[in-house]
Amino acid sequence: MRPTILRIAKLSKTFGGVVATDELNLDVEQGELHAIIGPNGAGKTTLIAQLSGEIFPDSGRVFFQDKDITMLPPFKRSRIGIARSFQITSLMLEMNVIDNVALATQANEGHSYKFWKSARDDVDLSQSAMHTLREVGLEGRKFEKVQNLSHGEHRQLEIAMALATQPHLLLLDEPMAGMGSEEGGKILEILKLLKKRKTILLIEHDMDVVFALADRITVLVYGRAIASGSPESIKADERVREAYLGTDGDLTC
Numbered sequence: 001m002r003p004t005i006l007r008i009a010k011l012s013k014t015f016g017g018v019v020a021t022d023e024l025n026l027d028v029e030q031g032e033l034h035a036i037i038g039p040n041g042a043g044k045t046t047l048i049a050q051l052s053g054e055i056f057p058d059s060g061r062v063f064f065q066d067k068d069i070t071m072l073p074p075f076k077r078s079r080i081g082i083a084r085s086f087q088i089t090s091l092m093l094e095m096n097v098i099d100n101v102a103l104a105t106q107a108n109e110g111h112s113y114k115f116w117k118s119a120r121d122d123v124d125l126s127q128s129a130m131h132t133l134r135e136v137g138l139e140g141r142k143f144e145k146v147q148n149l150s151h152g153e154h155r156q157l158e159i160a161m162a163l164a165t166q167p168h169l170l171l172l173d174e175p176m177a178g179m180g181s182e183e184g185g186k187i188l189e190i191l192k193l194l195k196k197r198k199t200i201l202l203i204e205h206d207m208d209v210v211f212a213l214a215d216r217i218t219v220l221v222y223g224r225a226i227a228s229g230s231p232e233s234i235k236a237d238e239r240v241r242e243a244y245l246g247t248d249g250d251l252t253c
């Protein structure tokens with residue numbers, strides 16, 4: 001059995017009368033790709049925001065590598081090895097690709113932003129950024145302005161910026177959102193390679209992607225986990241069919 005890298009204990013968060021996370025318990029094991037699925041409004045993105053430190057819970061605890069990080073701000077979580085990609089990309093569009101990645105590295109290391117100095121003039125940053133860009137297939141676009149990239153390339157770059165912080169845990173919020181089949185295929189191949197060496201918590205609506213990648217799947221409904229287990233056990237779980245899929249019995253999305 002692999003060690004637990006992330007443990008969530010009775011995590012709760014409400015917004016007015018809306019319960020987004022309801023005494024949620026969840027463990028993520030070292031080296032696994034753990035997918036979170038559920039209908040719209042299930043609390044998936046709110047959960048990721050609490051894990052990355054952008055939202056603090058009302059109650060409950062979050063433990064990372066056996067340390068309580070419940071009230072730790074995002075920049076400190078980044079420095080201990082947690083990186084997040086967003087459902088909606090957040091990139092510096094006027095800058096080029098390699099400088100976006102280099103700035104992510106600078107921020108994680110606590111350096112001041114050197115907007116006046118191109119990353120290509122800093123040998124260490126440039127080499128590190130190029131290595132990361134190769135991992136996501138963007139090395140040939142290194143000097144292209146981000147605003148000229150396609151939607152799929154934006155997603156690739158966002159993953160590269162997360163990887164530039166050298167995380168132990170990747171939090172990926174719908175990396176396939178808005179993708180066509182060709183662009184989606186590229187992201188899928190990137191994730192297949194990343195799961196061999198990174199622990200990943202993945203939120204994704206595309207069930208084909210989830211079942212192609214996940215070691216374990218947790219199903220959220222109204223902020224609670226109604227099922228957690230292997231892809232095969234989730235496919236066969238009647239609670240999942242009823243709560244998440246309706247009555248048609250088809251585990252697709």
